[in-house]
Amino acid sequence: MNVLSIGTDDSESGAGRAAYQLHRGLREGGIHSQMLVQNKRTDDPDVLLQGAKFWRKLAQFSPNLTALPVGWYRDRTGEIFSPQWFPGRIAAQVRGLDPDLINLHWLGWGFVRLETLPQFQKPLVWTFHDMWAFTGGCHYTGECDRYKQRCGDCPQLNSHREQDLSRWVWKRKAKAWKNLDLTVVTPSRWLARCASESSLLGDRRVEVIPNGLDLETYKPFDRTIARQLLKLPSDKLLVLFGAVSATSDRRKGFHLLQSALKHLSELGWRDRLELVVFGASEPIDPPDLGFRCHYLGRLRDELSISLVYAAADLFAAPSIQDNLPNTIMEALSCGTPCIGFEIGGIGEMIEHQGNGYLATPFETENFARGIAWILEDPERWQKLRDRAREKAQAEFSRDLQARRYLDLFDELLDRQSERCSKGAASRTTQAPPLQQ
Template sequence: METKKKISRNLKFLFKTKNKNTHTISFFDSNIFDQIDHFNPDIVNIHWIGNEFISLKQISKIKTPIIWTMHDMWLYTGAEHYTSDERFIYGYYKNNRDKLEKGFDINRWVWNRKKKYLNKNIKIISTSNWQHQNAKKSLLLKDRDVFKIPLPIDTSVWKPINKNNAKNLLGWKNDKIYFLFGFSDYARRNIKGLDIALNLFDKFNEANNDNCILNIFGEIDKKYISKKNINILGNINDQTKLRTIYSGSNLLLNPSRIESFGQIALEALACGLPILINQNTGTNDLILSDEMGYSLENEMNFNFNSLLKWFNQNCINNNQDFIHNKIKENFSYSKIANEYKELVNKIF
């Protein structure tokens, strides 16, 4: 298994691309197929299969009905998990490859394998409107039934701590305004909108007389440690601590340029923290009321005064319980489980 992972993670040596996102080929067989065959389940629900979890060829041999829940764009693209070009819409051909890419066209190769091996009877679930629209535009899935069910969150774990209490637990100052930005892979900083977040923070800080703090968690280049009023929290594996950070913050800056759903945003909202996002992403589905978040229509040209007015109305003394209850009503485990049950009864 480790050898397969190493090969999969080093595909960059076979070709050159400006797309720094994960690439998966799903070429190597695994014993997962034998386990599925042994248990003989009524339904197989596939989620994310990176790191050569199972091969496309093996998936085509599964006799049990399959539901495939998409967590990114991989099911309808080539090898890449996210892309900003349009080959997934028109097909991966020799004449429409990015001219900056060199070497073996691994995306075209994987896309052709998907055409060959993906069973027409696989039922597909998108987790957001953005993802659903992309899937229906894609050449691979446009003629398939694609259903929409969002991802769930455990609202008994992800819930608010009183903001002042959370700040005291973290040693934060009550008279400061705290912004939060988080991601798991620094190489994807452009897609995750790190530059947008830093620009927005500078504007908020200037408007509030340098009284704002930006906390960044996850993998981040240390050169940003020296920027004024920015703290690097590093990777946070303690769920209770992360819940406390969400609860003590005033706004999550989550302006991803490409996002199929937005798990960090969902966690933040469950803890009563409003979010700021780019409008044309899957995260837009999470904003169910004005109190919950703000969508940027254009990252380069937006009305900051309008944004500042919204922020002052909703983020200084926001209603944590109201936001949490909205998430509980729409994204709790029980709610999403019932949606899956209804879908299974409908299609099988």
């Protein structure tokens, strides 16, 4: 079996890291797996860059070029919005690689034009890392549910017009997606429900397969040594928060964490606890969080990331909307209890008072009480820590993820082979008799 994964990157983003973990799992399972990406960060020879040198150079500008229509909406919110109109030559490269099946991942920043997908002419398994595939351009809808009918009058564009950019993108997707040989995979049951309720993909098969990790890299490690290596205090309880664009992406909920920490300070924790942030550098004018804060900046290698989780007593994920966050999965794998709001796929990862705490959305006082509940009893904390690792081993191993995908790939290719055989038999039956 020859599988080609297509995604914007192989490790720069959470979606890229998830796609690369699956690629490695398939390779370890004996599958011929390759990745085709716009931005390559690993030295893996099976990760291929798109196109010739000219197209790779042009790719540096494609995020800005594809976003040009969004600039017409001056009053838009700051969330990422992807029209994906910019043309490229990736279809020709895919034909040259001639995979048996294509596994699509995150395609943003102008990497793949909407109208390119039908040109692949291969069975497609699309792993959703957000909601973009069935919206008019946004990646997370917030409180908007217009994707269930048809987009337009987009709140993120603040357009107040039915025939806006989101409607144009929605119509292009409706046309391009219509005859795709497409199977959808979502990491969370929450995202599966959203896809099934959408007007664009409500009639498609949707499978739920959680992402996976290398549990030999993300595993419990001696906290004292981890803190020494990272130069973090050994005599404080450490709450960890982190993500790509951790403090600037409002969806990640840093503003809610700030509010929760103020409540926690009022509860008498000010001298016992400190905050650690990765994915963001310390701002010039840092906010007063009520606690000392250590900013670690952006971490790129898995060993450093796993050390940070191991050094922490708790991982906080105050996201407003999220799928199946890699950060929670990584924290659980390292035996670090987690707290988050009961939204999206977070409730599928955090077991309330089992491996962490699920707070009421978006009650920051309840979030603060959850942090205190996890940290105030050392014996309870150790039980949460043990259960966190058990959860990861049972549900989030890379080997389990790869085997689930392989079962799906085998089934789809078998069905394709049956259809081809029936088609060939039908043509033979209908052929006119030879002339004597």
